[in-house]
Amino acid sequence: MAADERPMPAEPAGARMTAAEECTGRVVLVGGGPGDPGLMTVAGLDAVRAADVVVTDRLGPVSILGDLDPGIEVIDVGKVPFGPATPQEEINGILVDHARRGRTVVRLKGGDSFLFGRGGEEYLACTAAGVPVTVIPGVTSAFSVPALAGIPATHRGLSQGVSVISGHVPPGSPASTLDYRALARSGTTLVLLMAVTTLAAITAELLAEGMPGDTPAVMIENGSTAAERVLRGTLATIARDAAEAGIAPPAITVIGAVAALSEQLSAYT
Incomplete structure (x- = not known):
């Protein structure tokens, strides 16, 4: 060889x-x-x-x-x-x-x-x-940004859980996998990420599924930075108020009883 x-x-x-x-x-x-x-x-x-x-x-x-x-x-x-x-x-x-x-x-x-x-x-x-x-x-921004604005995700007696939601697609979209009826009735705090342009559709769906319109809601824009803005309202008003205020991404929305705590806490400071 x-x-x-x-x-x-x-x-x-x-x-x-x-x-x-x-x-x-x-x-x-x-x-x-x-x-x-x-x-x-x-x-x-x-x-x-x-x-x-x-x-x-x-x-x-x-x-x-x-x-x-x-x-x-x-x-x-x-x-x-x-x-x-x-x-x-x-x-x-x-x-x-x-x-x-x-x-x-x-x-x-x-x-x-x-x-x-x-x-x-x-x-x-x-x-x-x-x-x-x-x-x-x-x-995570989902919890740290609300906390910096004086809003805990949960609070004994007010909310025993929290649901963090991606709002990058609106309810009814073929890409949406969320059960908004279950969310509206869950009794948990709702934290919405990536939900500025879809906020009106999301809040309308939650209202249609039975969540009370007077449920407290807060939007925090540019959380943790010098440009932070906090907008308070209710489930029925927050989308309209955000549009009028020109809220832009990145912004986080908190919906639930805990969203009113920051105002209560400020009364003692």
Whole structure:
């Protein structure tokens, strides 16, 4: 047998590297809180400072970016409602591409990326590509923003539970999977995220399903930032009042008896 025809020696078991082992970089999904950098976790802030690349959007605590090492690359993948937006598939590709180049990539999100964020999609995209990925949960806007405005999600005697709802599609939409009749009768506090443009449709549906029109409601715009605005009303009035006030995303709406507590608490301060 000629030398060039000799069979290659058998490869030892386990010698072939997996895609994840071949990738020397990694992705860290960091929940950045609702905007105030003081609400970031220590682990999240440490991860951002240790990154080679930070992939961020306008809803995260972007004020920390100016203090990062000049060698850290910052990539803006912002999405403006009904405006310029980076497709999610492109964001996934950015994370995977930079990690495959051996970089530590931090995806900095507003709130918590595993609560109505695209963190789950980004996690799956990384694992499918063989890129190591970890999650550092954030301080979710659903609870921190109302709390900063003096509104607890639950309160003994008033509300024994809370339902956090994504309002990115209105009731009646083929994409909606929510049972608004059950929500209207649940007796829980309702916290609406991504529900500025759909607020009128959501409140109308809750009213139609039997929730009293005088149920307290509060909207908080740009929570935890210097631009925060708080608008108080009722289930029957909050959508109209928000439109007249020009409330814009990001904003959170709290519906339920606890929404009136901030006014009661202010009477004692």
